[in-house]
Amino acid sequence: MNELVLALAVNGLVWGLIVALIALGLSIIFGLLDVINVAHGDFFMLGTVGGLVVATSTGSFWIALAIVPLIGLILGAVIERLVIRPTLRQASLTIVTTFGLSMIIQEVVRATYGAQPRRMAAPIDGTIPLFGINYEIYRIAAAAFAALFLIAFFLFLNRTKLGTWIRAVRHDPETATSLGIPVTLVTAFTFALGTAMALLGGVIAAPITTVDFRSGVDILPVCFMAVIIGGLGNLQGTVAAAIMLAVLEGVVTSFVDPTTARIASLVIMSVALLVRPHGLFAGATR
Amino acid sequence: MTVSHARVLGLTVLVLALIAVPYALPALGANFWVNIIAEILIWSLLAASVNLLLGYLGLLSFGQSLYFGFGMYGVALSINAWDVGFWSALAIGMAAASVMALIAGVLAVRLTWHYFAIITVVFSLIFYFAAMSMKWLTGGDDGVSFTPPPVMNLGGYKLLLTDPTAQYYVILGIVAGCFALMALIVNSPLGLSFKAIRENDRRAALIGINVYRTRLIAFVLAGALAGVSGALFAFFGRYASASYMFYHVSGEAVVWAIVGGASSLLGPLFGAGALIIFRELVSNAWEHYLIAVGVITILVVMFAPRGIAGSWNDLLHKAFMRRSQGADPNKPAAVIEEPR
Amino acid sequence: MTASGTALSLSGLTKRFGGLVAVDDVTIDLESRKLNAIIGPNGAGKTTLFNLITGEIAADSGRVTFQGRDIVNRKPHEIVRSGISRTLQIKSVFGGLTVGDNVRAAVLAHERIMTPFRPVSSYRAVAARSNDLIEEVGLSDHRGALASSLSYGDVALLEMALALAAQPKLLLLDEPVCGMGPQETERTVAMITGISRHTDVILIEHDMEVVFDIADFIMVMAQGGILATGTAAEIASDAKVQEAYLGSPEDD
Ligand SMILES: Nc1ncnc2c1ncn2[C@@H]1O[C@H](COP(=O)(O)OP(=O)(O)O)[C@@H](O)[C@H]1O
Ligand SMILES: [Mg+2]
Numbered sequence: 001m002n003e004l005v006l007a008l009a010v011n012g013l014v015w016g017l018i019v020a021l022i023a024l025g026l027s028i029i030f031g032l033l034d035v036i037n038v039a040h041g042d043f044f045m046l047g048t049v050g051g052l053v054v055a056t057s058t059g060s061f062w063i064a065l066a067i068v069p070l071i072g073l074i075l076g077a078v079i080e081r082l083v084i085r086p087t088l089r090q091a092s093l094t095i096v097t098t099f100g101l102s103m104i105i106q107e108v109v110r111a112t113y114g115a116q117p118r119r120m121a122a123p124i125d126g127t128i129p130l131f132g133i134n135y136e137i138y139r140i141a142a143a144a145f146a147a148l149f150l151i152a153f154f155l156f157l158n159r160t161k162l163g164t165w166i167r168a169v170r171h172d173p174e175t176a177t178s179l180g181i182p183v184t185l186v187t188a189f190t191f192a193l194g195t196a197m198a199l200l201g202g203v204i205a206a207p208i209t210t211v212d213f214r215s216g217v218d219i220l221p222v223c224f225m226a227v228i229i230g231g232l233g234n235l236q237g238t239v240a241a242a243i244m245l246a247v248l249e250g251v252v253t254s255f256v257d258p259t260t261a262r263i264a265s266l267v268i269m270s271v272a273l274l275v276r277p278h279g280l281f282a283g284a285t286r
Numbered sequence: 287m288t289v290s291h292a293r294v295l296g297l298t299v300l301v302l303a304l305i306a307v308p309y310a311l312p313a314l315g316a317n318f319w320v321n322i323i324a325e326i327l328i329w330s331l332l333a334a335s336v337n338l339l340l341g342y343l344g345l346l347s348f349g350q351s352l353y354f355g356f357g358m359y360g361v362a363l364s365i366n367a368w369d370v371g372f373w374s375a376l377a378i379g380m381a382a383a384s385v386m387a388l389i390a391g392v393l394a395v396r397l398t399w400h401y402f403a404i405i406t407v408v409f410s411l412i413f414y415f416a417a418m419s420m421k422w423l424t425g426g427d428d429g430v431s432f433t434p435p436p437v438m439n440l441g442g443y444k445l446l447l448t449d450p451t452a453q454y455y456v457i458l459g460i461v462a463g464c465f466a467l468m469a470l471i472v473n474s475p476l477g478l479s480f481k482a483i484r485e486n487d488r489r490a491a492l493i494g495i496n497v498y499r500t501r502l503i504a505f506v507l508a509g510a511l512a513g514v515s516g517a518l519f520a521f522f523g524r525y526a527s528a529s530y531m532f533y534h535v536s537g538e539a540v541v542w543a544i545v546g547g548a549s550s551l552l553g554p555l556f557g558a559g560a561l562i563i564f565r566e567l568v569s570n571a572w573e574h575y576l577i578a579v580g581v582i583t584i585l586v587v588m589f590a591p592r593g594i595a596g597s598w599n600d601l602l603h604k605a606f607m608r609r610s611q612g613a614d615p616n617k618p619a620a621v622i623e624e625p626r
Numbered sequence: 627m628t629a630s631g632t633a634l635s636l637s638g639l640t641k642r643f644g645g646l647v648a649v650d651d652v653t654i655d656l657e658s659r660k661l662n663a664i665i666g667p668n669g670a671g672k673t674t675l676f677n678l679i680t681g682e683i684a685a686d687s688g689r690v691t692f693q694g695r696d697i698v699n700r701k702p703h704e705i706v707r708s709g710i711s712r713t714l715q716i717k718s719v720f721g722g723l724t725v726g727d728n729v730r731a732a733v734l735a736h737e738r739i740m741t742p743f744r745p746v747s748s749y750r751a752v753a754a755r756s757n758d759l760i761e762e763v764g765l766s767d768h769r770g771a772l773a774s775s776l777s778y779g780d781v782a783l784l785e786m787a788l789a790l791a792a793q794p795k796l797l798l799l800d801e802p803v804c805g806m807g808p809q810e811t812e813r814t815v816a817m818i819t820g821i822s823r824h825t826d827v828i829l830i831e832h833d834m835e836v837v838f839d840i841a842d843f844i845m846v847m848a849q850g851g852i853l854a855t856g857t858a859a860e861i862a863s864d865a866k867v868q869e870a871y872l873g874s875p876e877d878d
Contacts, residue, residue, distance in 0.1 A: 036400050038537075086588045093587050095346060095403055096544055099537045100583030107576040217534075221411055228404065259419040266412045273405050274393055467743075475734045475749070476742040478723075482731040485720035492680065492714075493732040493788055494706040500740075 003131040005254050010130065012250020014139050016243035017146035018205050022219065023226035023242045024153060024235060025197030031170050031233035032190045035084060035094040039102040041220030043072065043195050046105065047202015048211045049113050052120045061123035061207070065145075069200040076195025080188045102216070109213040117212035142204050149200060150239060157235075166190055170233070222246075225269045289602050296598075300552075304458055308451040317450075322566055324454050326559045327461040328522060331515035332535075333542035333554030334468060335508040340540075341549030342472055343504050344484035345398065348536050349406030352390070352413050353383040353509040355531035357516025359417075359424060362526035365432045372437045372521075376460075379517030380510050386413075387509020388502075395501040398487070407533050417528035429527030432520075447521055457518055464514055469551055471507070480504055541579070545586045547593025556594040632691075633658040633796055633826035634679070634710075639688030639698075641674055648674040650850035652688070656843070661822040663829045663837045665861075666847035667870065672830045673715050675847070676798050680712050681705045692796065711794035715801050715830070717781045721774035725765055725784055728773050729756040732791035755791075763787045764813065779810040786817070796826045803833060815840060838862065846870070 026040045047068055054064035079101065087097050124141055127134035157163040168176045169186045177183050209215065225245055230237030245265055252261040303310075304323070311319045332354055339345040360379030364370050370378065390409045397405050417424045424430065436444040437456050447453040471477050479500050482490045491497050520526045546557020561579060568575040590597050633656045641649040649671045656662045664672050677683045679690055681702045690698040697705055720728045733752050734740075747753070760766055763783040768776060773784060782802060789797060802818065803811045811833075819840050821827060831837045837844060838858040846853040846867050854864045861867055 034400075036403065083584055083588075087584075090587070090591065093544070093591070095348065095400075096540055097584050097587050099541065100580040100587075103576045103580035103583070107574045107580065111574040111577070221408075224404065224408075232400075257419070259415050263412055263415050266408055266415070270393070270405060270408050270412075273401060273408070274396060470745070471742045473745045473747075474742050475739045475744070475746055478727060478731045478734060478746050479740065481723060481727075482720050482735075485722045486718055488682070489714075489718050489720065489788070490731075490735075491682075491702040492706060492712060494703050494735040494738075494792055495731075496701075496703045 002254075004133070005251055007131040007133050007135065008250040008254045009247050010135070010250075011139070012247035013243060014143040014146075014208075015250070016246030017143045017150065018201050019219070019222055019226060019246055020239040020242035021146050021149055021153075021204075022198045022201035023223040023230075023238050024150070025194035025201075026223050027227045027230070027233060027235055027238040028166070028170075028190055029194040030227065031235070032166065033084065033088065033094075033187060035088070035098065035191075037194070038095055038098040038220065039105060039216075040098075040194075040198055040223060041216030041218070042102050042105040043076075043198035043216070044202040044205070044219050044223075045109065045213060045216035046075075047072065047199035047204075048206040048209065048215060049109055049202075049213070050199060051203035051206035052118060052211045053113070055120065055123070055206075064206075065200075065203050068203045069196045072196035072199030073192045075199075076192030077188055079195065080191040084191055085184075085188070106213050106216065113213065115213060117210045120207045120211055122207040136208070138207055142208060145204050146201070149197075153197070154235075162186075162189065221266070225265055228269050229272045289606050292602050292606065297552075301462075304462075307458075308454045319566075320450055320454055322562065324457045324522060326555070326562045327457050328515055328518045329539070329542065329562065330555040330558040331461055331464055331518070332512050332539045333546065333558045334465070334551075335511035335515065336536075336539045336543040337546075337548050337551075337554045338468065338508045338511065339504060340543060341553070342477065342480040342484060343501060345395070345501065345504075346403045346540070347406040347505075347508065348403045348533060348540060349390075349408075349410035350508065350512045350539050351531050351533060351535035352406075352410035353387050353512035354516035354519070354535065355413070355417065355526075355528065356383040356386045357513035357518075358520040358526035358530060359430075359516075360513065361517045361520040362430050362432045363423070365435065366430065369435075371435050375435070376514070376517050376521075379520065380513040383513020383516065384506050384510040387506045387513075391502045391505035391509070395498060395505050407536065410531060410533055410536060414528065414531040414533070417531055424526075424528045427527065427529050429525045429529070431525035434521050434524060453522070457522065460514065460518060464511060465551065465555070468511075472551060476500075476503070541583050543593075544591075545583065545593055547595030547597070550593070550595035550599065553593050553595035556598075560594060631658050632656065633660075633662065634828065635689075635691040636675075636679075637689045637691070639675070639678055639690065640686045641671075641678055641683065642686055647850045649678060649685075652847075652850075652852060654845060654852060654855065656826075656828060656845075658826050660842035661819065661827050661829065661840055663831055663841035663844045664847060665831065665834070665837055665844060666853070670847040671850040672847055673800055674850075676712060676800055676830065679705075679798065680710060706792055706794075709792075709795035710798065711789035711792045711796075712798035713782070713785045713789050713800055713802060715804070717778065717785050717805075719773045719781055719784050719788060721772070723773060724770055725760060725773055725776070726756060726769045728784055729759050729787050729791060732788045733759070736792045759787045759791055762790070763817065779806045782806065783814070786814075790821070794825060796828070797821060799827065799829045799831075801830055801832055803831070803836060811836070 022040070022044050026037060029035055029037050050068040050071060051064045054068055055061045058064070083097055083101055084094065087094055122136060122138035124138040126137045128137055157166060165181050165186045168179065168181055169183055173183055226242035227238050229245065230239070230241035249261045249265060252264065307323050308320050311317065332350060335350050335353070336347060339347045357379040360382035361375045364378040365375050394402060394405045394409065418426050434447045436446050437452070438445040445452050447456065472480070479490070479495050482495060483497055483500060487497050516530070542557035542561055543554045544557065545561060546555065547553030564579070565575060568578065586593060635655045637653045639649055639652045640647065652675065664675070666672055674683070678685045681697070681700050681704070685698050688698065689696050692708065692710060697708060720731065723731070730746060730752060733755050734746070737752065739749065739752070760769055763786050765780060765783055765787065768780060773781065776784060786802070799818065803814050806814060815836055818827065818829065829841065841858060843855070844858060844861045845855045846861060848870045853870055854861060854867050856864070
């Protein structure tokens with residue numbers, strides 16, 4: 001097989017793991033709150049901007065990696081309280097409120113950080129030879145971080161009390177309430193966690209992408225594709241679909257132009273939605 | 287005076303004010319605003335197409351920009367390629383949008399709720415990316431420009447869009463015609479079946495309504511409306527661009543419809559009007575006025591889910607002490623139920 | 627048995643939800659011109675049986691023969707148009723519309739009127755039929771009220787009007803008096819017996835008193851299957867039925 005194709009596949013895998021992290025955030029928010037969070041891409045963008053700003057002001061990328069997701073957790077909690085919770089009764093209208101939120105976030109970033117796209121130096125220098133090209137070591141590290149956080153997320157969900165509560169509320173909020181689980185708190189935490197995961201993905205991706213107030217608009221459709229093809233609310237499915245799509249897009253891009261690849265993914269997504277509209281999530285724990 | 291008198295009075299004032307615009311505004315030294323009002327009228331049709339689906343069928347489309355784009359390109363490409371006249375170009379734009387809506391709708395209206403919103407945005411994204419890359423046809427981001435043909439050619443006298451007053455009245459006439467048609471439709475048997483489906487699609491099927499076909503009809507009608515909006519916008523700007531097919535344009539239309547008041551016929555006009563006027567007033571002084579638009583959007587959904595038109599109706603009912611059984615101020619204008 | 631004497635004929639009708647067989651190989655002919663009732667404990671599969679007949683859920687196997695034609699797995703609106711109407715166990719109407727508009731929508735749908743450019747109010751005959759139906763179920767005082775503002779009993783009556791608007795040959799009623807007070811129950815029961823004189827009726831009912839009072843023929847369901855069939859007297863003395871009911875005492 002062509003070595004370049006393999007290299008592109010690896011690059012796709014790197015992106016896929018990062019997208020999986022972000023899409024997982026979108027997926028748990030949807031699964032628990034029934035909120036289609038149109039601002040999720042902008043949370044990712046906030047992560048890239050936050051990563052760049054904190055890394056340059058403190059001089060260390062690793063500090064950014066540690067604190068930006070925590071900021072995301074707080075931000076998510078605040079947004080949940082102010083914007084999401086008051087409109088939860090009107091499930092579909094949350095698309096509209098989060099669209100408003102998306103405008104606010106983008107415009108605030110443009111006002112403060114600026115409209116100029118920037119690049120960020122990789123925190124780990126150097127390249128290694130990989131399938132005939134010199135591949136940046138940081139990209140490998142980014143994939144490893146993303147994989148690590150994915151594993152941590154599933155461990156959290158399956159092994160901790162809070163994780164069990166989240167699963168219980170996902171499954172059946174009424175029973176969860178009757179079991180004495182603080183549903184409102186769990187819901188708020190889930191939104192905050194989903195937000196933090198998008199920001200985390202943003203920090204990890206910051207050194208390998210352009211840091212731009214518009215970047216959320218590009219990543220949002222990709223995340224939605226992963227969530228939908230994986231099955232709405234099906235978390236493992238989301239991860240699998242994100243990786244599969246990114247690898248596929250990476251490979252396909254070596255044969256056709258990126259736009260065609262993007263269109264192909266969107267068509268796959270439509271088919272998934274149409275063929276198994278409710279079956280997509282009916283198979284999942286919900 | 288009763289509520290319905292007040293309504294008729296309000297509508298009369300609105301129509302007279304819109305007719306007076308090309309004379310009144312320049313007299314006030316605000317020439318520039320004539321074009322802004324024309325733009326509002328055009329965009330209000332796109333918002334109305336969202337409203338037809340959201341307010342009358344309970345379907346939230348996040349992809350109306352697709353049909354807007356087809357309307358734009360229908361006009362621009364047919365004029366450039368075949369040198370067609372104004373009305374033919376308008377009809378081609380509308381037809382192109384309707385056919386696209388029919389094709390997309392056959393698939394999309396199988397879904398409801400969130401899934402409908404997602405599939406409509408996905409369809410619009412597919413064609414947005416395609417249009418962006420097919421530069422030879424669409425001109426991509428830069429678009430294609432054209433010279434609008436005369437609207438009418440009456441024995442030597444030509445009615446041209448280059449005359450701002452003539453252009454304004456052409457736009458006003460077409461937009462008013464569309465709203466009048468909508469008013470007829472929502473009060474017709476077809477409109478009642480729309481509302482029945484919005485309220486309870488299971489029961490609608492059980493009284494013998496073909497829910498799928500009725501939704502499809504509404505989807506095509508909404509596509510046609512968006513197409514007319516796009517066609518007019520192409521005439522207004524003398525060009526068509528793929529950038530208008532992006533989902534942000536759809537999102538803006540949704541915001542206008544909701545701020546204006548979904549399920550009220552003229553709500554989209556008020557929503558588009560309020561937010562575009564706001565933009566014109568504020569954007570010069572404050573570059574980041576979109577922050578305020580975002581905040582307004584969220585606040586409206588939170589505190590006035592029936593939008594401007596709904597609040598106005600509530601006000602009328604309060605003022606004339608004739609509470610209709612219909613006005614529950616806390617009920618959102620658009621009820622979208624989770625599938626059972 | 628001749629086709630004209632059969633209101634509805636089911637054969638081998640089966641529906642599974644995962645491992646659960648909600649309707650299990652149900653075969654029966656229900657006679658015309660009789661008030662047929664289906665009883666059985668909660669979860670017996672009665673509502674699911676109705677859902678299969680009206681095409682709202684797809685049957686795994688079996689046939690539903692109505693007026694000589696197999697209608698199984700046809701679309702709900704087609705089945706309504708062929709002459710089967712129903713009411714739902716959880717009463718459901720068009721909440722945001724007035725009582726008048728609810729019924730007008732149903733009458734227009736029945737007449738297949740879908741014109742886009744003529745106001746509903748200009749259809750005189752439709753208005754007249756709607757008013758008759760509203761009067762028939764006794765909701766004349768609420769014509770202009772929003773359906774969502776009606777009491778539960780009135781919603782059930784409105785639902786009945788919606789079902790009758792289609793001029794059904796067969797009317798399926800799923801627990802029509804559930805949630806009604808004694809007076810409303812009495813009025814509704816009288817209405818049902820009145821309807822059953824000119825329309826075939828299949829009635830699911832929990833209230834034994836009502837069933838034994840008005841039903842000509844009773845079918846008892848348990849765990850998806852038919853436990854017993856017969857007249858009220860036969861059912862009341864059936865040992866299997868007693869066991870089924872005593873074994874799982876009613877919770878309402
Ligand atoms: N849509 C469905 N999905 C899964 N199980 C269902 C569904 N509808 C009904 N059931 C199950 O089928 C069984 C029969 O239900 P139902 O027909 O409503 O009983 P009845 O009306 O006799 O009380 C019940 O165990 C119920 O939980
Ligand atoms: Mg039941």
